[in-house]
Amino acid sequence: MTRPRPARRPPLDADAEAVGQRIRALRAARGVSLSTLARTAGVGKATLSALENGTRNPTLETLYAITAQLGVPLAAVLAGPATTPTVRGATVVATLLESFTDTDASYELYRLRVHPGGEQVSPAHRPGVTEHVTVFAGVLRAGPVDAPLTAAAGGHLRWTSDVPHGYAALGDEEVAASLLLRYPRS
Amino acid sequence: MTRPRPARRPPLDADAEAVGQRIRALRAARGVSLSTLARTAGVGKATLSALENGTRNPTLETLYAITAQLGVPLAAVLAGPATTPTVRGATVVATLLESFTDTDASYELYRLRVHPGGEQVSPAHRPGVTEHVTVFAGVLRAGPVDAPLTAAAGGHLRWTSDVPHGYAALGDEEVAASLLLRYPRS
DNA sequence: GGCCCGCGTTCCGTAAACGGAACGGGGGCG
DNA sequence: CGCCCCCGTTCCGTTTACGGAACGCGGGCC
Numbered sequence A, B: 001m002t003r004p005r006p007a008r009r010p011p012l013d014a015d016a017e018a019v020g021q022r023i024r025a026l027r028a029a030r031g032v033s034l035s036t037l038a039r040t041a042g043v044g045k046a047t048l049s050a051l052e053n054g055t056r057n058p059t060l061e062t063l064y065a066i067t068a069q070l071g072v073p074l075a076a077v078l079a080g081p082a083t084t085p086t087v088r089g090a091t092v093v094a095t096l097l098e099s100f101t102d103t104d105a106s107y108e109l110y111r112l113r114v115h116p117g118g119e120q121v122s123p124a125h126r127p128g129v130t131e132h133v134t135v136f137a138g139v140l141r142a143g144p145v146d147a148p149l150t151a152a153a154g155g156h157l158r159w160t161s162d163v164p165h166g167y168a169a170l171g172d173e174e175v176a177a178s179l180l181l182r183y184p185r186s
Numbered sequence C: 001g002g003c004c005c006g007c008g009t010t011c012c013g014t015a016a017a018c019g020g021a022a023c024g025g026g027g028g029c030g
Numbered sequence D: 001c002g003c004c005c006c007c008g009t010t011c012c013g014t015t016t017a018c019g020g021a022a023c024g025c026g027g028g029c030c
Helices: A017-031 A036-041 A045-052 A060-070 B016-030 B035-039 B045-053 B060-070
Strands: A094-102 A107-113 A119-122 A128-137 A141-145 A150-152 A156-160 A166-168 A173-184 B085-086 B092-101 B105-114 B119-122 B128-136 B137-144 B149-151 B156-161 B165-170 B175-184
Touching: A017 A045, A017 B060, A036 A045, A036 A060, A045 A060, A060 B016, A060 B060, A094 B016, A094 B105, A107 A166, A107 B016, A107 B105, A128 A141, A141 A156, A141 A173, A141 B175, A150 A156, A156 B156, A166 B045, A173 B016, A173 B175, B016 B045, B016 B060, B035 B060, B035 B156, B045 B149, B105 B165, B128 B137, B137 B156, B137 B175, B149 B156
Parallel strands: none
Antiparallel strands: A094 A107, A107 A173, A119 A166, A128 A156, A128 A173, A141 A150, A141 A166, B085 B092, B092 B105, B105 B175, B119 B165, B128 B156, B128 B175, B137 B149, B137 B165
């Protein structure tokens, strides 16, 4: 399922120009010169200069050397404070809160919003994939399309999603929920 | 005097290897082959292969192309968020991922780590408060102290926490889980 | 069995990111 | 004024990340 790319110009939180500006801002906030930061971070002045001006496409190693010297996590220069919501479709908006990898399985935890008045169907996942949903608000009907489950606020649903499954809000209220996807290691 | 270069093959703190493993996990979770992901993301198979194996030092552009195709923010494949509010006990570390307030109740979603070898007890909450736990890794025993429940990876627990309740890891493995607290409006 | 297709890795020429050095510019100071 | 130091940019040779192609492998199919 190729997700519908927003358009030719994606939100692009990886804009080299924006990254450069954030680095320059962080450096300026510390009152450090470009030369000094380049030296202490162990990168070339040319590299840092081009990077701040957005005319280069830095490697992970270079970025890390600089952000470490600035004392900020790598993510601080990659995107604005707002995390990009991963839009799954017209009636469901899912935002990845955390992903977790274990030896046996990997997990993805989403915040889920389901708008009333529609149903959204997702194709089957691989065998063994399970979904856990806990409803915060509204009434949610979700699960396999031929055997959906229903839960109101405070309720919990679980199903194996190796079949087509859907999400729909019952009533007029938007549904808020958490969705946990569990992918067993194949 | 030349600055101490980070040795011959530094563990590469921005750890390309860990990044590669996360990408591989995300890809495997979606059941997509390396070849397919490389093609849809618009990068070479050689690039993606080397990247997943940690033998290359990707550029920002390459990383973004891949994470965008996977539908996760760039930060998802980098080191975890170290700057989120955490509640910390001797054996339990809880990180607040999101809180949500509804007309009927409010919710708090935590990532939970339970270290082996101890038990942590929380006093009773107000009546009506419920807790939902989904275990990612390890074996968790949690719930009311006089009637605890047990779940292994992939399992789900629920109890009403208007009585004293505890959390403990069974076995040697640290437990990772998500915890959802529901506080009904008083 | 032979065939084919897709898998992930390896090879290799090219493009570009890298660090060192050289450059022009602007203060501070005697 | 001349001098010196540090600033940020630009030049340049080296290194390396890049994608296309070729490779070996295994699984499905006839």
